[in-house]
Amino acid sequence: MEKAHFFQFSQTHPPFDMSNSILILNCNIVDENLILQNDCFVIIKNGKIDQIGCMDDLPARDTSTTIDGRNKLLIPGLINGHNHSAMTLFRGMADDLELNEWLHNHIFPAEAHHVSEDMVYWCSKLAAAEMLLSGTTCVADGYFFSDHTARSFEEAGLRATVAHGILDFPTPAVPDPSKNVDVVDEFIQRWKNKTDIITPAVFAHSPYTCSPQTLQKAKQLADKHDVRFFIHLAESKHEQSMIIDPTGSSPVKHLKNLNILDHNCVCVHTIWLDDEEL
Numbered sequence: 697m698e699k700a701h702f703f704q705f706s707q708t709h710p711p712f713d714m715s716n717s718i719l720i721l722n723c724n725i726v727d728e729n730l731i732l733q734n735d736c737f738v739i740i741k742n743g744k745i746d747q748i749g750c751m752d753d754l755p756a757r758d759t760s761t762t763i764d765g766r767n768k769l770l771i772p773g774l775i776n777g778h779n780h781s782a783m784t785l786f787r788g789m790a791d792d793l794e795l796n797e798w799l800h801n802h803i804f805p806a807e808a809h810h811v812s813e814d815m816v817y818w819c820s821k822l823a824a825a826e827m828l829l830s831g832t833t834c835v836a837d838g839y840f841f842s843d844h845t846a847r848s849f850e851e852a853g854l855r856a857t858v859a860h861g862i863l864d865f866p867t868p869a870v871p872d873p874s875k876n877v878d879v880v881d882e883f884i885q886r887w888k889n890k891t892d893i894i895t896p897a898v899f900a901h902s903p904y905t906c907s908p909q910t911l912q913k914a915k916q917l918a919d920k921h922d923v924r925f926f927i928h929l930a931e932s933k934h935e936q937s938m939i940i941d942p943t944g945s946s947p948v949k950h951l952k953n954l955n956i957l958d959h960n961c962v963c964v965h966t967i968w969l970d971d972e973e974l
């Protein structure tokens with residue numbers, strides 16, 4: 697086990713043609729019972745796992761690409777449940793700060809200056825490359841100019857749910873916040889059922905950047921298209937004092953009162969909860 701490590705798909709490997717077959721030899725796999733099985737082979741045909749077995753039972757080889765998996769661990773692709781991929785541009789810019797200070801004094805001003813269609817496309821592509829190289833094959837992303845995130849991921853071959861951001865203040869992608877939900881509606885219509893690997897979604901940024909009316913409109917949009925609704929919720933201890941809620945309830949109760957918490961709602965971070973909310 698100590699010698700096992702992830703496959704590194706580097707330039708020493710030829711590009712894989714998924715329409716053909718791939719044979720991985722001598723690899724270690726984790727089976728469906730989470731038991732490590734040594735010295736296995738895996739055959740992939742047309743982009744799907746076709747056969748797994750012990751090296752002793754290896755069938756006659758007719759595969760177009762062969763990889764030696766010796767001393768490596770072969771696992772299913774990892775899933776990144778929440779990301780803002782294009783923010784690779786801002787990596788290391790302002791670390792170890794309280795959320796509110798980080799957002800308002802550093803990130804939102806930087807985004808106002810630097811976020812563009814090109815920035816989103818290329819910085820998402822960098823993130824896609826980093827994810828694929830470390831074994832992540834699927835991501836839930838939320839940002840702006842999401843057509844360009846989606847295009848970037850599709851070209852990279854990274855499976856993704858791409859959620860377009862909604863806030864109640866002007867952003868480079870949506871300068872007029874009164875159109876914040878309409879822009880996302882059009883994005884979803886462009887990408888729904890367009891490809892096998894990209895699924896559009898809604899990302900209402902938070903209860904402290906979206907009014908109750910915006911949150912409800914955004915949720916109705918997600919329900920109308922039957923796509924996921926993502927939201928940052930109860931991220932920080934002080935969020936209760938920041939949320940746009942005339943009744944002054946907790947972030948979770950605020951969303952419950954707005955009828956947003958259902959099977960289609962994905963709450964992100966969500967760490968400051970009491971027992972009842974849990």
Ligand SMILES: [Zn+2]
Pocket residue numbers: 778779780928964
């Ligand atoms: Zn986030």
